[in-house]
Amino acid sequence: MELLILLYALATLYFLLMVWKWVGAKRDQECYILDYECYKPTDDRMLSTKFCGEVIKRTKNLGLLEYKFLLRAIVSAGLGEQTYAPRIMFSGREDNPTLLDGISEMEEFFEDCIANLLSRSGVSPSEIDVLVVNVAMLSAVPSLSARIINRYKMRDDTKVFNLSAMGCSASLISVDIVKNLFKSYKNLFALVVTSESLSPNWYSRNYRSMILTNGLFRSGGSAILLTNKRAMKNRAMFRLKCLVRTQYHGARDESYGCCMQKEDEQGRLGINLGKTIPKAATRALADNLRQISPKILPVRELVRFMVVTLARKMINRSSSKKTTGGPETELNFETGVDHFCLHTGGKAVIDGIGMSLNLSEYDVEPARMTLHRFGNTSASSIWYVLGYMEAKKRLKKGDKVFMVSLGAGFKCNSSLWEVMRDLGDGNVWKDCIDRYPVKSSDNPFMEKYGWMNQEMDPSTFQLPEVI
Numbered sequence: 285m286e287l288l289i290l291l292y293a294l295a296t297l298y299f300l301l302m303v304w305k306w307v308g309a310k311r312d313q314e315c316y317i318l319d320y321e322c323y324k325p326t327d328d329r330m331l332s333t334k335f336c337g338e339v340i341k342r343t344k345n346l347g348l349l350e351y352k353f354l355l356r357a358i359v360s361a362g363l364g365e366q367t368y369a370p371r372i373m374f375s376g377r378e379d380n381p382t383l384l385d386g387i388s389e390m391e392e393f394f395e396d397c398i399a400n401l402l403s404r405s406g407v408s409p410s411e412i413d414v415l416v417v418n419v420a421m422l423s424a425v426p427s428l429s430a431r432i433i434n435r436y437k438m439r440d441d442t443k444v445f446n447l448s449a450m451g452c453s454a455s456l457i458s459v460d461i462v463k464n465l466f467k468s469y470k471n472l473f474a475l476v477v478t479s480e481s482l483s484p485n486w487y488s489r490n491y492r493s494m495i496l497t498n499g500l501f502r503s504g505g506s507a508i509l510l511t512n513k514r515a516m517k518n519r520a521m522f523r524l525k526c527l528v529r530t531q532y533h534g535a536r537d538e539s540y541g542c543c544m545q546k547e548d549e550q551g552r553l554g555i556n557l558g559k560t561i562p563k564a565a566t567r568a569l570a571d572n573l574r575q576i577s578p579k580i581l582p583v584r585e586l587v588r589f590m591v592v593t594l595a596r597k598m599i600n601r602s603s604s605k606k607t608t609g610g611p612e613t614e615l616n617f618e619t620g621v622d623h624f625c626l627h628t629g630g631k632a633v634i635d636g637i638g639m640s641l642n643l644s645e646y647d648v649e650p651a652r653m654t655l656h657r658f659g660n661t662s663a664s665s666i667w668y669v670l671g672y673m674e675a676k677k678r679l680k681k682g683d684k685v686f687m688v689s690l691g692a693g694f695k696c697n698s699s700l701w702e703v704m705r706d707l708g709d710g711n712v713w714k715d716c717i718d719r720y721p722v723k724s725s726d727n728p729f730m731e732k733y734g735w736m737n738q739e740m741d742p743s744t745f746q747l748p749e750v751i
Contacts, residue, residue, distance in 0.1 A: 316520035321401035322712035323505040325368040358499040362631035367502040367659035378486040385483035409436035414474035418447035418454035422481035453691030454663040466512040479505030480662035487554030494554035504661025527699040530572040543692035568696035581620040622683040626651040628665040675713035
């Protein structure tokens with residue numbers, strides 16, 4: 285009998301030990317954001333309405349219709365006149381960029397953003413174990429990640445990933461790489477660097493679907509410091525709850541080709557935005573939400589949605605008159621999410637995501653104001669949106685932040701973060717947060733270029749006189 289009791293005790297202890305080891309392993313796999321930094325270029329790179337007009341005047345081979353198309357795109361994009369452009373624009377050389385222009389643009393960003401982040405967090409470059417760099421439209425030799433390692437003298441055994449051509453959704457792809465590494469290695473520091481090189485990618489011809497990007501994309505970038513160290517938990521700003529990546533129908537030509545870098549008929553390189561983008565984005569978002577909803581929403585909301593949906597289907601079967609879905613038949617994401625960090629792909633993108641998630645104006649305000657102040661900074665834009673929430677002191681301990689980003693391919697990536705402590709630093713917004721939110725009617729581009737909606741004679745039209 286005593287032997288049997290001893291065996292039971294040993295089995296119980298072994299089970300408890302396994303549970304303890306499993307819990308410990310899970311704790312070592314946590315992914316925390318220790319700090320992040322958004323890049324703010326110098327004021328001499330700021331785009332005023334007047335300078336935008338000068339750049340448009342320099343664009344070759346544009347007729348009246350092309351000028352009006354581009355100006356309409358700028359006016360309706362939702363941007364203010366404090367966004368930033370690469371230095372090549374201010375020297376008037378955007379039509380003849382060099383590789384050095386793109387590299388210099390990135391090195392200026394690396395020098396400022398990474399240095400500020402590491403200095404503020406108290407982490408030395410030699411302590412970085414993982415480096416992930418994503419810049420979609422610049423691939424240089426040595427790589428951009430190698431340039432960072434050389435500049436900051438990081439260790440020889442740093443695990444390095446250099447991503448290109450991943451588009452505006454690359455930030456969360458980089459975080460996913462870090463998250464997976466954290467599952468296999470303990471006590472790591474990871475640095476994610478995300479930006480876009482605009483210098484070599486300005487389109488200065490007259491193909492409409494390619495000139496559209498000129499009025500939307502702006503200079504910016506972010507650096508994010510992550511860790512899975514237990515000792516850093518109390519210093520962390522956010523903890524990753526879940527992350528879902530969706531490569532929607534990449535095998536379909538309409539989704540694959542809706543956003544593509546290509547040459548026009550004259551051989552000029554640019555980004556072609558196809559008419560199928562809204563359709564591809566909507567489907568990619570729906571597919572992503574379908575996967576992440578069960579992971580972030582409470583059971584009661586999922587059950588409510590299922591019951592209401594089944595009831596509506598039964599009513600439609602028994603009645604000749606079909607009932608359409610209303611707010612009560614949609615998932616209420618606010619039951620599991622406190623703040624929404626939306627991709628600033630443009631006014632229409634923000635409106636579309638807001639409608640899909642049934643969000644209020646308060647929920648989409650951070651994305652709208654980020655677009656107004658900084659423009660679409662590609663993959664780094666969601667971190668500017670997060671910075672707006674922090675500067676407005678919206679983020680409190682225990683809150684859940686939902687990030688959504690869309691990118692070429694076509695991809696939709698999303699993640700849920702838990703706020704680890706009350707946050708309220710002004711970060712990149714500190715010198716202007718008191719002026720926001722601005723009114724939707726405050727559009728300096730409309731004030732200056734409202735003439736575009738007037739009827740004009742193409743044969744007598746002279747742009748310099750109008751601007």
